Amino acid sequence: MFNRNLKIAVQKAGRLSEATVELLKKCDIGFDNGHGKLRSLAFNFPLEMLFLRDDDIPQYVEDGVADCGIVGENVLAEAESDLMIVERLGFGRCRLSIAVPRGFRYRNIENLAGKRIATSYPLLLGRFLKERGVFADVHTISGSVEIAPGVGLSDAICDLVSSGSTLFTNGLEEVETVMNSEAVLVVRSDLSRPLKKIFESLTFRIKAVSEARKNKYILLNAPNERLGEIRNLIPGMKSPTVMPLAQEGWSSIHSVIADDDHWPVVEKLKASGAEGILVISIDQMIR
Template sequence: MSKPSSRQPGPGPGLIRLAIPNKGRIAQPINELIEKSGLHLADGGERRLITRTRDPNVEILFARPIDIPEYVASGVADLGITGRDMVMERGSLVEQVLDLQTGRATLVVAVPEESDIETVADLAGATVATEFPAITRSFFAEHGVAVTIVTVGGACEATPHLGIADAIVDLSSSGTTLRTNHLRVIDEVLTSTTVLVANPASLTAKREKIDELVLALESVIRAKGQCYLMMNVHRSALADVREVLPGLSGPTVMEVASDENLVAVHAVVNEERVYQLINQLKRAGAKDILVMPIERIIR
């Protein structure tokens, strides 16, 4: 598909159409990101092909992750959110606008544990099964290793044991599937995350609106893993508390109207540090400590 068909016209000049996955493991996190960014899908986005959002200038198109790169490249959608692996597999002419830093998975070359294959070069003349034939073809071509590629639609890890392939090129994140199927990684092809991509023409024609949307999404990504700390501190302990607190640009210190000996200290900190920090803060003299989630950080 290179041009939008006349039966499925692209969005008009005043409208941004964003394609997102309708299923699969990255669908839910993307939906949550859209909600947190404040776009909010009309009708909850349930089972609709195209859904309106709270912003009358933005609509959502639900599609399979693998189809999204081409929908964006052809102009059926202005923007799309999908895996970077999907974009590379399709070789679509789109521009990456934002890395959403979720949905991380590594495309690996793996062989049965008992196999004597150690390197990619050892696979010369072998059969390799994959859901990613285009990426696999160029990977082996770059290594100058001739292989036969068998394309499968899923359950790739079963193919070596079925005698269909000598090796596989498949995604791995926790590594559980490889372990369960007694497969050993011999090389990595690429690491993929979920990305926001744009149609190059839309990026020029609808820049302002796209920038607004990117800002909203970015603010949610930035807030992820951060939380807001509030506490009261006796003036005499302020220096010690400051030393413990990192904060985005140092803690904010405010007067407490009801007690002139106290100040209120606020800071943004990494969630992972909170457990340790609250103990250090208490020891330094902080009290009435509140820990709150942050939805968005806009710079």
């Protein structure tokens, strides 16, 4: 059987591009992603990157030009793609939202009936409005959607929002969330057995990196009389590692804690007598 590299479609520029490249490199996959490159072969893994416009990624994977891809969930939904989502990657989080100019008297979605709404996501917006029985004039545009109300093209917009700073700068305020989105790993269903094996290996690495991002490695010194109390604060994946120190009456504890709440845990550890606390980022984590 003819063997070839697994082809992955990734965004060549934009909000997901840098994070995707960082993810693959944290998977210890080395490649050259120099400016303007459209494709790149990995040095140490049977993988070929295709650098594409985000809107093109679902179609390239569906057509078999690429075997898998990393794309925003919003793009996948707008394309009405049936591709399988294998992993939610935890970066590129945003929301597709409706925003109106400040001063627009907005109480509920019905206030948009008969209004002009500019968007790059007509399918998702149209479905959202239809489900709520609101009939509006949807203008499909690309590029800087947020300027549309200011130049008289629309009464409102529907666009991706992360921090909201762009809306604020353009005198807009968010009023409705159409959908939440993040980067996802997708794959076509008809991979050959050799390609499926490569994809499984890639997915294994990606999951290890994604899991590591959610956790921190913690090391600390603790007085032996407080070991029980401190161990209960950091249970770890199974239980923390406890090793005696050269200084009598003290032990070193190593464990893993969730990144989201590590500061409250560190404060409790300090209050319980722990010293020399180190909190370290993890590159890969395999459960």
